[in-house]
Every structure is written in C-alpha cells, then in structure tokens.
Amino acid sequence: MQTIGILGGMSAASTQIYYRKMCELVRQRLGGLHSPELLIRSLDFATIEQLQASGQWDEAGAILNAEAKALERGGADFIVLATNTMHKLAGQMMDGVSIPLLHIADATAERIRQAGLRAPGLMATAFTMEQPFYLGRLRAASLQPVVPEAADRAEVHRIIYEELCKDIATSASRAVYEGIAQRLAQNGADCVILGCTEVGMLLNQENVSFPVFDTTLIHCEAAVERALGS
Numbered sequence: 001m002q003t004i005g006i007l008g009g010m011s012a013a014s015t016q017i018y019y020r021k022m023c024e025l026v027r028q029r030l031g032g033l034h035s036p037e038l039l040i041r042s043l044d045f046a047t048i049e050q051l052q053a054s055g056q057w058d059e060a061g062a063i064l065n066a067e068a069k070a071l072e073r074g075g076a077d078f079i080v081l082a083t084n085t086m087h088k089l090a091g092q093m094m095d096g097v098s099i100p101l102l103h104i105a106d107a108t109a110e111r112i113r114q115a116g117l118r119a120p121g122l123m124a125t126a127f128t129m130e131q132p133f134y135l136g137r138l139r140a141a142s143l144q145p146v147v148p149e150a151a152d153r154a155e156v157h158r159i160i161y162e163e164l165c166k167d168i169a170t171s172a173s174r175a176v177y178e179g180i181a182q183r184l185a186q187n188g189a190d191c192v193i194l195g196c197t198e199v200g201m202l203l204n205q206e207n208v209s210f211p212v213f214d215t216t217l218i219h220c221e222a223a224v225e226r227a228l229g230s
Contacts, residue, residue, distance in 0.1 A: 005076025121184030124195030
C-alpha cells in the first residue's frame with residue numbers, strides 16, 4: 001500500500017471528510033482492521049483565507065510548496081490537496097517536488113466522461129467558478145462547464161466561507177443550494193460538480209434531481225485506488 005500525503009485544513013471540515021472516507025474505502029476493500037497509510041498536514045485556514053482575500057496568492061503558494069516538500073520528506077508516495085480552490089496554486093505547490101499530485105479536477109472530469117455526460121454545472125468558491133485554473137482543466141477534458149449567474153455565485157461563495165467552512169450546515173442554506181442546482185439544470189447543465197470540498201455537506205444525490213459529482217468523494221476514491229495499486 002502506498003502512503004497518501006494529504007495537504008488539508010482548507011477547511012478542516014472537509015479534511016475530516018477525507019480522513020473518514022479514505023478509512024471507510026480501505027476497510028471496504030481490504031476488510032478486517034485495515035486502514036490507509038496517511039500523512040496529513042493540516043494548515044490554519046484563517047491564514048490561507050486572509051491571503052486569498054487580499055490576493056496574496058504567491059505567498060499562499062509558498063506555504064503550500066513548503067508543506068508539499070514536507071510530505072515528500074515524510075515518505076508520502078503522492079499528494080492529495082484536500083481543497084478545490086487551492087488547486088489554483090498546484091503548479092507553484094509542486095515546484096521542486098518529485099512525487100506526483102493527484103489533481104481533483106482531473107479525477108472529477110474523468111468520472112463525468114465515464115458517465116457519458118458533458119455539461120457539468122459547477123458550484124464552488126467564486127475563485128473556482130470564475131477563474132480559468134479549474135474551468136480550463138474541465139474544458140481541456142472536453143467538458144463544457146456551466147456556472148451559476150452572478151448573484152447565485154455570490155451566495156454559493158458566501159455560504160461556503162460563512163457557514164460550511166465553520167462546520168455549519170443549515171436547512172435554509174440547503175434550500176438555497178438546491179435552488180441554484182435546479183437553475184443550473186435549467187441553463188443546460190446535465191449534471192453538477194460539487195466543486196468545493198464542503199459543498200457535499202448540503203447537496204448529494206438524494207436532494208438533487210440530476211447526476212451529482214462530489215469532488216471530495218471522487219478524490220478520495222481515486223486516492224485509495226492509486227494507493228492500493230488498482
């Protein structure tokens with residue numbers, strides 16, 4: 001079994017999901033008392049969020065790069081960055097790192113293509129919904145992503161930072177997210193990407209009427225498959 005290096009804490013709420021899901025998947029695959037071999041570096045998200053908000057992306061990238069190198073030194077065989085938004089800095093993060101990064105957008109795009117779908121709606125932070133680092137990756141995989149209208153993008157982003165990242169999930173916000181997902185379908189989306197690792201706290205296949213692709217769960221499944229050599 002390979003050792004998975006998780007760079008998380010962005011937010012801590014989603015990193016907890018990564019840990020639980022990977023443990024569950026390995027136990028299902030191998031049975032008994034088996035669990036994944038992990039190294040976890042969990043950052044103080046307040047520091048990262050301040051750098052995001054002030055546009056100091058190079059400074060944030062330097063932090064991620066140092067942490068990726070620490071995971072490599074610790075013996076990780078590959079790295080999972082447990083956040084969609086910070087994949088904006090994937091190139092800088094992996095500079096001088098010889099072990100691979102399992103990219104969350106690539107794993108998600110492959111799953112969507114396997115399902116025969118092509119026009120995923122994207123619900124994520126404003127950075128992820130509006131900047132090319134993520135949308136471009138989806139388009140490079142021959143997908144045609146659909147993003148919410150401006151007011152919906154703002155509300156998705158607000159709920160992520162003011163609630164979900166603080167491990168708060170309310171019925172009111174769930175209803176808001178369900179409405180936004182429905183509007184994406186009306187605007188041509190044939191599925192929806194839960195493109196922030198916390199969005200799955202509110203949306204899943206039970207409360208969305210068209211196919212849901214939860215990036216956190218897909219990322220965990222891809223990491224476990226790689227670690228087990230399948």
